[in-house]
Amino acid sequence: MKQNREHWSSRLGIILAVAGSAVGLGNFLRFPAKAALYGGGAFMIPYFIALFLLGIPLMWVEWTLGRMGGVAGHGTAPAIFQSIAPKNKWIKYIGVIGVMGPLVIFIYYTFIESWTLAYSFFALTKKYGRDIDYAGMKHFLSGFQGLETNQYFDGFGWAYLFFLITFAINIWVIYHGIKGGIEKLCNWAMPILFICAAALVLRVLTMPPLNPDNPDWNAVNGLGYLWNPDFSALKSARVWLEAAGQIFFTLSVGIGCILTYASYLTKKDDVALSGLTAAGTNEFAEVILGGSIIIPAAFMLFGPIQMQEIAGSGVFNLGFVTMPLVLNQVPMSDILSFIWFFLLFLAGVTSSVSLAQPAVAFLEDEFDMKREKAVMVFAFVTFFLCQPAIFFLKNGVVDELDFWGGSFFLVLFAAVEIIIFGWVLGIDKGWDELHQGAALKVPKFYKFIIKYVTPLFLLTILSVWVWQEWLPTILMKNVPPENFGYVLGTRLGLVAMFVLLCAAVNIAWKRKKR
Ligand code: PFF
Numbered sequence: 180m181k182q183n184r185e186h187w188s189s190r191l192g193i194i195l196a197v198a199g200s201a202v203g204l205g206n207f208l209r210f211p212a213k214a215a216l217y218g219g220g221a222f223m224i225p226y227f228i229a230l231f232l233l234g235i236p237l238m239w240v241e242w243t244l245g246r247m248g249g250v251a252g253h254g255t256a257p258a259i260f261q262s263i264a265p266k267n268k269w270i271k272y273i274g275v276i277g278v279m280g281p282l283v284i285f286i287y288y289t290f291i292e293s294w295t296l297a298y299s300f301f302a303l304t305k306k307y308g309r310d311i312d313y314a315g316m317k318h319f320l321s322g323f324q325g326l327e328t329n330q331y332f333d334g335f336g337w338a339y340l341f342f343l344i345t346f347a348i349n350i351w352v353i354y355h356g357i358k359g360g361i362e363k364l365c366n367w368a369m370p371i372l373f374i375c376a377a378a379l380v381l382r383v384l385t386m387p388p389l390n391p392d393n394p395d396w397n398a399v400n401g402l403g404y405l406w407n408p409d410f411s412a413l414k415s416a417r418v419w420l421e422a423a424g425q426i427f428f429t430l431s432v433g434i435g436c437i438l439t440y441a442s443y444l445t446k447k448d449d450v451a452l453s454g455l456t457a458a459g460t461n462e463f464a465e466v467i468l469g470g471s472i473i474i475p476a477a478f479m480l481f482g483p484i485q486m487q488e489i490a491g492s493g494v495f496n497l498g499f500v501t502m503p504l505v506l507n508q509v510p511m512s513d514i515l516s517f518i519w520f521f522l523l524f525l526a527g528v529t530s531s532v533s534l535a536q537p538a539v540a541f542l543e544d545e546f547d548m549k550r551e552k553a554v555m556v557f558a559f560v561t562f563f564l565c566q567p568a569i570f571f572l573k574n575g576v577v578d579e580l581d582f583w584g585g586s587f588f589l590v591l592f593a594a595v596e597i598i599i600f601g602w603v604l605g606i607d608k609g610w611d612e613l614h615q616g617a618a619l620k621v622p623k624f625y626k627f628i629i630k631y632v633t634p635l636f637l638l639t640i641l642s643v644w645v646w647q648e649w650l651p652t653i654l655m656k657n658v659p660p661e662n663f664g665y666v667l668g669t670r671l672g673l674v675a676m677f678v679l680l681c682a683a684v685n686i687a688w689k690r691k692k693r
Pocket of ligand 1: 200201202203204205206281284427428429430431432434435436437530531533534
């Protein structure tokens with residue numbers, strides 16, 4: 180066992196780091212887009228139910244399992260699961276999902292994060308004009324992404340340059356370790372991010388109506404769109420799936436990142452209150468801040484119907500197309516747009532470093548690599564893995580990675596974790612572990628929720644998905660024929676990744692004669 184395992188320097192440090200992982204593009208781009216698409220108030224009811232029955236329990240489970248693993252010198256799921264069920268030969272391979280999932284998300288997340296850095300730069304240097312209209316802004320985005328050549332971009336150079344910068348920043352941070360890299364980054368980035376977000380909320384909510392023909396399209400009604408409950412959508416399985424998926428994605432739970440972060444705690448550190456605080460911080464950033472920027476802004480300029488259409492036309496259209504247009508309507512638009520995109524960048528980078536850490540920890544803990552070497556191996560491998568996401572964006576590769584990494588694996592791995600905690604480790608033992616050093620006594624009914632409700636909820640979601648969508652997904656029924664090869668290639672790549680990681684686990688276990 181490695182003796183010199185790193186630790187966080189303070190309780191605030193890990194809370195900010197976990198909140199940094201959680202608060203990301205998911206809060207400011209994905210959440211408003213999903214909420215707008217699924218009718219605002221109709222989305223929020225399943226969303227909050229999923230928060231209390233899935234998100235918060237899983238947060239506690241991951242913090243607890245992670246701390247247990249760290250105390251034994253392990254920061255990733257294969258070894259953590261194995262230590263809970265030492266006789267089970269297969270469990271370590273199931274744990275591979277907890278290393279692979281974050282890696283898959285990292286591959287496309289870093290690329291999208293790089294767009295936000297690029298747009299921060301474009302906002303400041305006025306690369307898109309103030310009078311640009313909706314169609315123009317869409318062409319700007321497509322040109323930037325290399326999907327077309329137009330008057331704004333005649334190649335893919337800018338996007339690639341900003342990807343390289345973003346990738347290098349990520350590697351630089353994780354190279355400096357838990358305390359010296361991730362914790363330091365989150366200590367300054369998180370407060371700045373909150374200030375930027377609060378400034379934008381204030382600006383958007385105090386804007387006069389932007390469309391003189393429709394005075395009802397104002398900020399208050401924009402908020403009403405999100406907050407007026409609508410019970411009619413509760414019958415739709417899709418809305419439940421999407422709401423649960425959003426909860427996992429936004430809290431960064433059910434994938435392995437929090438396991439790894441919590442493994443750098445010591446045995447006596449609190450997990451109950453810290454986990455809840457990190458989750459609470461994320462929810463504040465999501466529903467209060469994230470919910471009060473894009474949605475009212477888009478509502479004011481386009482009204483409810485067109486806003487929903489825009490959200491349906493692509494997750495990024497509200498953030499990269501609509502927001503700059505809204506901000507263009509008010510004085511100091513360059514600075515405001517810069518604040519918007521830089522806020523996204525800070526949110527993104529504090530999340531992507533957490534996506535990188537499980538793979539790095541795996542190499543360090545299971546192959547006894549020094550951190551610097553582990554980071555270099557990680558950088559080398561992921562740099563190549565990112566390329567298909569970058570070059571085949573238009574062929575559906577990012578969507579495919581997002582579906583498996585950002586939705587399916589999350590729900591699957593969350594189900595595995597909760598069963599391991601409540602049933603394999605045993606809820607009583609798990610509950611004791613959760614309360615070791617705890618600064619908060621978790622209400623007793625959560626014992627019941629963790630043992631029965633969360634697993635049942637998750638298994639239901641998985642079954643509904645298998646029932647409704649498995650066959651069409653596997654047969655690629657919704658994939659346009661021209662993308663067939665790319666999507667198939669991505670899937671084969673994912674299978675290969677899984678097999679290689681299983682082989683790595685096998686080698687690591689043999690080396691240590693476990
Ligand atoms: N929670 C991040 C967001 O909301 O953007 C994304 C994310 C980070 C998902 C880390 C999963 C994860 F493990």
